[in-house]
Amino acid sequence: MTTLFDTAKVGPFDLPSRIALAPMTRCRTDQPGNIPNAMMAEYYAQRANAGLIITEATQITQQGQGYSFTPGIHSQEQVAGWRKVTDAVHQAGGRIVNQLWHVGRMSHAMFHEDGQPVAPSAIAPDSTVWVVDPETGEGGMVECPTPRALETDEIAGVIADYAQAARNAKEAGFDGVEIHAANGYLIDEFLRASSNKRTDVYGGSVENRIRFAVEAVEAVAAEIGADRVGIRISPFITQRGMDDPEAPDTILAMARELGRIGIAYIHIAEADWDDAPETPRRFREALREVFHGAIIVAGGYDKEKAGAILAEGLADVVAFGRPFIANPDLPRRYADDLPLAEFDGDTLFGGDHNGYTTYGNYEVAA
Structure with missing residues (x-):
């Protein structure tokens, strides 16, 4: 029976455990330029004990930015900043992939010269x-x-931006990339009939609505190899104007194409707020049928819930967010049944080391 502490093969990666660090926006880059820094290198290196680190979402272009102080991967200064992070993680024995992000309409006027974010539809x-x-x-x-x-x-230019970002991530020393196609951002907006009202080849039918995602994945895979590419999805999100009953079937159709391309994994972002929709077992089983790479899950998991989904064979790796923020030695704490420190939500976005690198490892009393 598979457990959190078993090794795993995900693409070319040999993971020492099935515990991943989930991607979490923390907004602590150097300004101006949204440049990753030494503080971020320390933060990720502290958590290099994870089987796999997935970085916070990283904008592929200035057009792709939606939040202040989030990192980019489109300038040489940003690439050099990320190199500090990957070097620190690798020196600590970890594996790290960069989550590539275009926010689409989830943005603000201040990030755009004309004051308008872009999306499939207005x-x-x-x-x-x-x-x-x-x-x-x-x-x-x-x-x-x-x-x-x-x-x-x-649209071809935006797809080229994804490919360039993958090249930049490779130059920055990342082991691979994860394409953000979840949570109401650009790729997710193309997938859903609620946000995509286009009448060209990128809208209308399921085949057309998955076209942008498939072309972006193909472009990234051509740059760094399909086995070093993952993708994040959120089939059952309903907030942000994304409620679309067809979304799960559309995403399964996309997953079939991603299996053809041969990417390493699909990462399911499960809603974890109160009264959020559940991810039904039938979807998990259907995803296993159409996609034969690894499956990562994230969203409100604890040790017991994670162990259960691994034991059922419905996931291969579980990613943890808030618990890993407050407990940089989370794998050890889970393995030894040690108490967990509490997460401080007030220090989540922006700020300095406080609430970022100041969480400590568990120390056993003498």
């Missing part, structure tokens, strides 16, 4: 993003404006 998400006021320096949640629809002839 539909506002009815949601908010975390933005720092440049005058006061204070961060807060602000409403997203109505985006403009991408022109058909612009």
Whole structure:
């Protein structure tokens, strides 16, 4: 029976455990330029004991930014900053992939020269993003404006941006990449009939709505190898204007194509807020049928729940977010049944070392 502490093969990676660090936005880059820094290198190196580290979401271009102080992977300064992170993680014995991100309509006017984010269609998400006021320096949640629809002839350029970001990630020393196609961001917006009202080859039918995702994955795989590519999905998200009853079947159709390409894994982001929709067993089983790579799950898992889904064979790796923030030695704490430190939500976004690198390992009393 598979447990959290068994080794795993994910693409070319030999993982020492099935415990991953989930991607979590922390907003602590150097400014200007959204540049990864030494503090981030320390944070990730502290958690190199994970079987796999998936970084916080990283914008592939300036157009792809939606939150203040989030890192990019599109400038040489950003690549050099990430090199500090990957070097530190590798020196500590870890494996790390970079999550490639284009937020689409989940953005704010301040990040765009014309004040408009881009999306498949000009539909506002009815949601908010975390933005720092440049005058006061204070961060807060602000409403997203109505985006403009991408022109058909612009889409090839966005796909090329994903490919360039993958090249940059390889240059920065990452072991692979994870493409963010979840949580109402650009690729997810193309997948759903609720956010995609296009009438060209990227809208309408299921085949057309998955086209952007498949072409982006193919472009990234051509740069770094399909076996070093993962993708994150969120089939049952309903917030951010993404409620679409067809979404699970659309995503399964996409997963079949991703299996053809031969990517390493699919990562399911499961909603973890109160009264959030459950991910039904029938979807998990259907995903296993159409996709034969590894499956990672994340969202409100604890040791017991993680052990159960691994034992059932419905996942290969479990990614932990908040518990790993507060417990940089989480694998050891789980293995030895040690108590867990509490997560401080007030220090999640922005700030300094406090609540970021200041969580310690468990020390056994003499």
